[in-house]
Amino acid sequence: MTTSATMPQAASFGGRLKRFMADRPLIPLVILLVILVMILQILRPGIVNERWIANTAKFAIPLAILAGCQTMTMLTGGIDLSVGTVATMSAFIMATQIVNQDPAVAFVLAMLPAVLIGLVNGVGVGVFRVHPLIMTLGTSLIGTGFLQVYQRTVIASGARIPDFLNWLGTGLTYGFPNALFLFVPVAVLIVFTLNRTGFGRLLYAVGDNERAARLSGVRYWQVITALYVISSLLAGITGLLYIGLIKAPSLSLAEPLVLPSVAAAVIGGTSIFGGRGGYMGTIIGALILTVLTTLLTILHMPEGGRRILFGFIVLFVTAAYLRIIEDR
Amino acid sequence: MTRFLRNQGWVAGLLALLIFLFVVTRLIQPGYGSGDFGSLVRAVLPYAFAVAAQTVVVIAGGIDLSVAAMMALTSVTAASMMNGASEEYAFFVVPFVLAMGLVLGALNGLLIVVTRVPDIVVTLATLFVLQGAALLVLDAPGGAAAEWLKATVVGTMPIPGLPDWTDAWVPKALVLLVVCLFVVWLPLRRSRLGLSIYAIGSNELAAFRSGVPVARTRIFAYALSGLFAALGGLSLTISTGIGAPIPGPYLLASVAAVVLGGVALGGGKGGLLGPIIAVFVLRLVRTDLTLLAIDPNVTTIIEGAIMVAVVMFGAFITIRGRPAGATP
Numbered sequence: 001m002t003t004s005a006t007m008p009q010a011a012s013f014g015g016r017l018k019r020f021m022a023d024r025p026l027i028p029l030v031i032l033l034v035i036l037v038m039i040l041q042i043l044r045p046g047i048v049n050e051r052w053i054a055n056t057a058k059f060a061i062p063l064a065i066l067a068g069c070q071t072m073t074m075l076t077g078g079i080d081l082s083v084g085t086v087a088t089m090s091a092f093i094m095a096t097q098i099v100n101q102d103p104a105v106a107f108v109l110a111m112l113p114a115v116l117i118g119l120v121n122g123v124g125v126g127v128f129r130v131h132p133l134i135m136t137l138g139t140s141l142i143g144t145g146f147l148q149v150y151q152r153t154v155i156a157s158g159a160r161i162p163d164f165l166n167w168l169g170t171g172l173t174y175g176f177p178n179a180l181f182l183f184v185p186v187a188v189l190i191v192f193t194l195n196r197t198g199f200g201r202l203l204y205a206v207g208d209n210e211r212a213a214r215l216s217g218v219r220y221w222q223v224i225t226a227l228y229v230i231s232s233l234l235a236g237i238t239g240l241l242y243i244g245l246i247k248a249p250s251l252s253l254a255e256p257l258v259l260p261s262v263a264a265a266v267i268g269g270t271s272i273f274g275g276r277g278g279y280m281g282t283i284i285g286a287l288i289l290t291v292l293t294t295l296l297t298i299l300h301m302p303e304g305g306r307r308i309l310f311g312f313i314v315l316f317v318t319a320a321y322l323r324i325i326e327d328r
Numbered sequence: 329m330t331r332f333l334r335n336q337g338w339v340a341g342l343l344a345l346l347i348f349l350f351v352v353t354r355l356i357q358p359g360y361g362s363g364d365f366g367s368l369v370r371a372v373l374p375y376a377f378a379v380a381a382q383t384v385v386v387i388a389g390g391i392d393l394s395v396a397a398m399m400a401l402t403s404v405t406a407a408s409m410m411n412g413a414s415e416e417y418a419f420f421v422v423p424f425v426l427a428m429g430l431v432l433g434a435l436n437g438l439l440i441v442v443t444r445v446p447d448i449v450v451t452l453a454t455l456f457v458l459q460g461a462a463l464l465v466l467d468a469p470g471g472a473a474a475e476w477l478k479a480t481v482v483g484t485m486p487i488p489g490l491p492d493w494t495d496a497w498v499p500k501a502l503v504l505l506v507v508c509l510f511v512v513w514l515p516l517r518r519s520r521l522g523l524s525i526y527a528i529g530s531n532e533l534a535a536f537r538s539g540v541p542v543a544r545t546r547i548f549a550y551a552l553s554g555l556f557a558a559l560g561g562l563s564l565t566i567s568t569g570i571g572a573p574i575p576g577p578y579l580l581a582s583v584a585a586v587v588l589g590g591v592a593l594g595g596g597k598g599g600l601l602g603p604i605i606a607v608f609v610l611r612l613v614r615t616d617l618t619l620l621a622i623d624p625n626v627t628t629i630i631e632g633a634i635m636v637a638v639v640m641f642g643a644f645i646t647i648r649g650r651p652a653g654a655t656p
Contacts, residue, residue: 120636128640133393133448138580138636145629152625259456272449302467304573307460315453319443 029268029284036291043298054177056290058170058245061179062087064286065238066257067264068190069231071282074265075194076207076224077274078125078132080231082117083261085140087239087254089113089147094240095159095249103162111236117143118232122225147251159249169244179241186234190279203227207274260289263310266317276321338590342605349612357619362484364615366499370481370567372611373501374399375581377560379589379603380509381553382582388549389529389595390447394436395557395582396575397458402429402561404462407471407571418474426558432458433554437547455579462573469572477566480504501567505604508559512552513600525549530596577632584635585610587642610634 041048066083073080090110097106117139124135171178194200202223205213214220235254242254268285270277289310296306353360378395385392406425410418432454440450481501516522524545527535536542560578565571587593588610589603613634617627 124636124640128643130640130643131391131448133452134580134583134639135636138632138639141577141580142629142632142636145625145632148625149623149629262452273446302464304460304463304465304467307463308457309460311453311456311460314456315439315443315445315450318445318449318453322443322445 026269026281026284029281029288033284033288033291036288036295040291040295040298043295050175054172054175056287056294058177058179059293060286060290061177061183062238062242062245062254063257063260063264063290064283065183065186065234065241066254066261067268067282067286068186068279069234070261070265071268071270071277071279072190072194072203072227073132073231074207074270074272075203075274075277076227077210077272078224078227079262079272080121080136080228080235081133081258081262082121082136082140082143083231083235083238084255084258085143085147086114086117086232086235087242087257088251089117089143090236090239091243091253092147092159092249092251093150094165095161095243096154096157098162099157099160103164106162107240110240111233113143113146114232114236114239115229118229119225121232122228123221125228126221126224144251151251161243161247161249165240165244166247167244169241169247179245182237182241186237187279187283194279199223199226204275207276209275259307259310260286260293263314264289266314269321271321272318339599339602339605342589342602342609346605346609346612349609349616353612353616353619356616360619362497362499365497366484366501368608368611368615369499369501369505372607373481373505373563373567374560374576375578375585375607375611376505376509376604377556377563378578378582379585379607380513380600381556381560382586383589383591383598383600383603384525384549384556385447385553386586386591386593387529387595387598388525388546389532390440390546390549391451391583391593392436392550392553393448393451393579394455394458395553395560396578397455397462398429398432398554398557399561399564399578400571400573400575401432401458401462401465402558403564404466404471404571404573406562406565407473408466409471410474410477410565411470411472413474415474415476418477421474422477422562425562426555429554429556429558429561430551431554433557434547434551436554437550440550441543441546459573459575462575466571466573469570471565471571473565473569478569481563481567504563509556509600509604512555516552517599521545521548526596528595580632580635580639581607581610584638588638593642 037048066087069080069083090113093113094106094110097109101109120139121132121136124130124139125132168178168182194203202213202218205216205218206220206223210220239254242257243249246253264285265277265282266272266285267288268277268279268281268283270282292309293306296309301309357364378399381395381398382392402425405428406421409421409424413421436451436454439445439454440447443450479500481499481504484497484499524535524540525548527538527540528542528545528549532542535545561571564576585603585606586598588606589598589601591598591603610631614627614631617630618624622630
């Protein structure tokens with residue numbers, strides 16, 4: 001094949017860079033993050049301080065959890081576009097039910113639609129073999145419809161943000177955002193699940209070669225159904241965290257996070273075709289996107305320009321990873 | 329020959345379903361007349377073009393997720409160009425917007441061919457880009473449409489030699505739809521290029537080995553899809569009088585109608601007539617639900633559920649149609 005495969009020492013600089021990127025995707029990502037922060041510091045000297053870092057972390061965490069949903073679904077070759085709707089539903093139901101209900105009951109009610117949507121997604125993708133993109137788009141449309149109907153039944157009772165969500169979303173403990181209390185266990189759990197458990201291995205196996213996984217006895221539909229339910233649950237929890245951060249329940253609360261969550265997972269090195277990637281890269285991807293958003297806001301780039309940029313990032317990074325995989 | 333019969337059988341069945349739905353509509357609302365039919369066709373117009381756009385790429389063995397975003401971009405471009413401009417200026421706007429759709433669609437195809445990234449990822453990325461561009465053109469619904477353009481979809485078409493009551497059932501919007509779609513589609517289907525589109529959809533390798541220029545044909549299919557999407561965007565601007573930067577649910581609707589219209593999602597099969605009848609069926613169901621005085625938000629849920637069910641059914645048929653043990 002290529003010379004780089006047989007004689008690594010003779011490989012060109014570009015070839016070595018590619019191999020390096022493929023073997024240690026985290027290092028270039030961290031370098032990119034540092035460069036972005038440095039640009040920010042040059043444009044607005046003094047902006048990078050403790051408060052800014054805490055603030056960046058606060059906004060990066062909901063994005064990172066949603067990107068976790070994308071990472072896990074992408075590992076199987078899927079995608080979950082319903083996370084925005086699920087997060088919005090959970091947040092909205094929580095904020096409106098807390099008015100008359102016990103917090104525990106409100107929490108269960110808020111998680112119910114998340115589980116249901118996850119289940120429908122999982123059955124649609126796993127059993128009926130609908131493309132995940134189309135399936136999750138469809139359930140998010142149905143979910144939005146339900147939310148609109150639901151909204152009219154609670155207009156009279158009003159909405160309130162529970163104190164503990166406020167504390168979780170915006171509070172600081174010794175300069176660290178309280179959201180870390182939620183995020184660190186979630187992140188550890190995701191990384192542990194992906195790297196050290198049988199379920200995690202199944203996700204990689206299914207994404208890498210579905211046929212081989214099936215022939216070795218993997219029950220495809222069970223794996224996929226469990227995966228989409230977990231993804232939806234995570235999205236629901238993110239919604240609760242996000243409402244504590246944004247503090248204004250609306251019917252499109254978490255929609256703006258969907259596109260960046262896909263972009264964060266793709267930047268983090270997770271292949272959209274399945275079988276490659278991990279959650280650590282995604283976390284750094286979410287941080288990069290949050291810093292990038294701050295940078296674009298300082299440069300007065302409108303929302304439209306931001307979307308265009310994110311779209312190009314997804315396309316460019318995917319094409320680049322495809323080249324790396326082809327070279328191996 | 330049997331395939332021909334089966335395809336025509338599917339279309340005939342759909343037509344019967346449509347007629348059945350019209351009868352049901354008459355039973356629900358005995359006064360349902362030509363005027364209501366006219367407004368049905370006007371509502372169908374953007375959906376029909378979206379479906380046409382999707383059909384072409386699906387036949388070519390791909391999928392275009394950017395259809396709705398393309399419609400939004402062309403719609404706001406047309407609306408903002410015609411805003412405050414003279415009536416004659418619209419003669420320039422229409423070809424400009426159509427050319428824009430054609431070029432952007434071709435760009436979609438070019439990106440797929442050049443980057444070798446799967447179509448679903450590329451068009452997802454262009455969905456983001458086009459949506460962002462639409463927001464840059466107009467950040468809120470606005471703009472205007474020329475009066476003579478609006479007149480092309482309102483009212484009925486007088487046909488010489490036919491009694492007035494027949495004319496009443498021929499809305500201008502229907503004439504516009506038929507002319508725009510079939511003037512492009514019918515000659516194409518008979519041509520070498522049309523055959524190539526079917527060929528790369530049913531077996532790309534076989535098509536390549538028989539000398540079909542696969543890359544060029546694919547780019548052309550996406551360009552045609554862009555042209556149809558631009559027609560859809562224009563029809564949106566014309567029928568509402570403004571342009572809206574946030575796309576409607578046209579993507580899911582287009583995929584559902586393609587499946588319902590008997591076009592296999594794998595490619596290479598089906599025609600344009602089936603999906604167009606399917607759009608009428610889906611819209612008429614919505615009309616019936618509205619006539620039954622069901623809450624419009626509930627209607628959205630039912631409609632979404634029907635579309636998801638149709639897509640699931642289509643996917644199910646596709647796996648059933650494959651030889652046992654084969655994976656997609």
